[in-house]
Amino acid sequence: MSGSAPDRMTGHPGATGAPAGAPVLEVRGVTKSYGDTVVLKGIDLALGEHEAIALIGASGSGKSTLLRCIDLLEGIDDGDIFLDGEPITVPGANPVPFRRRLGLVFQSFNLFPHMRVIDNVTLGAIKAQKVGRAEAREEGLALLARFGLESRAREFPDRLSGGQQQRVAIARAMLTRPRVLLLDEVTSALDPELVGEVLDLIRELKDQGMTMILATHEMSFARDVADRVCFLEDGRIVEQGHPDQVLSAPREAATQRFLARLLHANRL
């Protein structure tokens, strides 16, 4: 914990200023269009401390867009998003301080190919949170060690396997100590035998209390890790609830159809 960097916050509730028990992240009525296509049609979502929400749905249902909007990489057309009770989507406001409190991991890893692994991991801490170089490297190496990757710290990303690269990407997002970790289909681009190591890592983070939203196709993982599952179709949350309920006994016809298709493709 560094006292000189005011943007870095611990995961403790109460230290944030938001009332205990209030949601860490709240999405209200968020709407987003690209040109004529409406991608998000009024999303309502609340995420509590230490909670993990799994977003499931077909491609094009709006999962990625929602995560990008929460991370303020895209502007929304209507609605509000609140982080620890604070509105982060005020028009004209500077998004950078809010992005510093969120972490996003991408399907295609997006590691910086011209920087070594350790530099990838520490970039956010050093540049965005003004942590000293030596301190950041020390923390970064410790984090990589936790993930079993410290021997790869001085290599360039292209020398690592897909699974290792994605775990580095997660470490990179984690070093900035985000309030919420957003995971956008992080195993969809991996060879099947590499998926497990990444899922194990996410499970570990959840066990340590990380608040997260993960968009995923891995239904068994969602059942295992998530506190809540939200099914998106066509830009709307059609159904949400406990994984046992949504995945085994869905109430909505749309959810049943989606799960039936997955079963047919042996993905359940």
Add this chain to the structure above:
Amino acid sequence: MSKKPILAMAAPALAALVALAAGGPAAANAASAASAAGKAATTASASCATSKLALHTAGVLTVATDTPAYPPYFENNKPANGKGFESAVAYAVAKQLGFGPSKVKWVVEPFDSSYAPGPKSFDFDINEISITPARAKAVSFSTPYYTNPQAIIVYRSSPLAHAKSLAAFKKAKIGVQVGTTSLSAVNQRIKPSAQPSVYNTSSDVVEALKVHQVDAIVVDYATALYLTSAEIKKSTIAGQFTAPGGDNWGLLLKKGSALTPCVDKAMAKLKANGTLARLTRQWMSSKVAVPVLK
């Protein structure tokens, strides 16, 4: 010819490069062989009868100069009008060789290609070309028809306009044209501390003076007369000087040309009968005395 390629093919390319490097002494032999052949030709053709001359185009004397052809050497860029010093000299030489004005044909030859090796497109070239021993290795020159001083042009308002000696120009920024003897004259007589600026054309040299990129320009004496009277307002000739060894202009001919002795004979006649002196006075002299600077 059938034996040579086989021999050469046996030798690796490297040996050929060695042959290239050893070109110096062998080339000198080749050049002296050519001039020996030339001398043999001169003694053989003692006759310069018009009908027996070795011409580029039979029946016509082909004379070359560059374009644009400037005053006072030519007028209106039309060498054929007979006006201007070099146009007049060319026609005078042609007349001595037996060619009236109607039998003289003018062609354009840029200075750089007039001395390039290979066949020429003219019988002789008249273009304010200075005779030097180095140049005489590559081409043949006639006996000189003019001795050319250098002249320095400055604005009347410049302090250099009243310079009493060449030393006054040591600190000046001087402009000259490429391909003229002015640059070596400046380097040898004035020895300026700043490298002179060299320009492609005489109009660039004039422009450089006009925009004060240079303090003074050095050009051939007769050119200076023309420029100060017609081209550069409020300018004056600060003085004239000679390059060490002098600067003589000659007609340029192909190396070892059989015409050279005949042209020399014609030139000697024009000197003897005063034509050359008259033309020089008519086109190349100043009404006002130009101080000679040392």
Add this chain to the structure above:
Amino acid sequence: MSTQYPLTTREDRARARRRRSRRHMAISGVSAVVVLGGLVARIVTASGWPAFRQTFLSAHWFGVSFGSILSGFWLDIRMFLIIEVCVLALALLIALIRTFDTPVLFPLKLICIVFVDVMRGIPTILLIYLFGFGIPTLNLKGLPTDQVVLGGAALALNYSAYVSEVFRAGLMSVHPGQGAAALSLGLTPAQALRTVIVPQAVRNVVPPLLNDFIALTKDVALVSIIGPQEAARVAQIFQDQDFNFTPLLAAAALYLCVTIPLIRIVDHLQWRRIREQGSALALGPR
């Protein structure tokens, strides 16, 4: 009756391979000697060869002129090093202004577009004339009057226009995910540009940047038209003075000393990229 075919062994294959490679080497060796030797023979036995050697390959005139040409070349070297630095800085600035869509920058963006179009459209030699004679005519206090500076400025602006297009291509070739990742870490847009996007953009376009640099090393000779005595001009002065073309070859040889190593480097980098393309694209979904 069954015929038995002999089985090919490992040694048979190795022997055949060795024979084939010996044959290839013999053929290439003989053809090289025949073609090159034939070319050289043809040239050396031409009737004009002695005259050519004397006029273009004279050791004497090479020696006489080389020292002065080398001094002129030193001016060329200083010019193209300094101009290149200015070009890279200005071109990157123009490319950044043109690539990113901030409303505040709009008038600047317009100026950049006009600048690039005009500078790419005017022949370099005209630009140098305009700067060399035009700017002193204006007689504005504070504007440079030195010929090398004026010519260098003309070249710098001319080349910045071309190189800015190269940088723009470089910036656009950086995957948008890179910018998204940098921003998601909480970097400001300026930090993202500086640490993630521009370094990759530049790395992506090193071969065309080097190509433009090679072109610049040769175009500095054009500054001679407004006065300075750089290598090509010095060679020309000797040529006109002594009616021998060898000094031109001496100047050309000096230029080759600089351009050939650069060209080899560009080639090497380009081939390395092509070979690596597979692994560069693997930095992402496999």
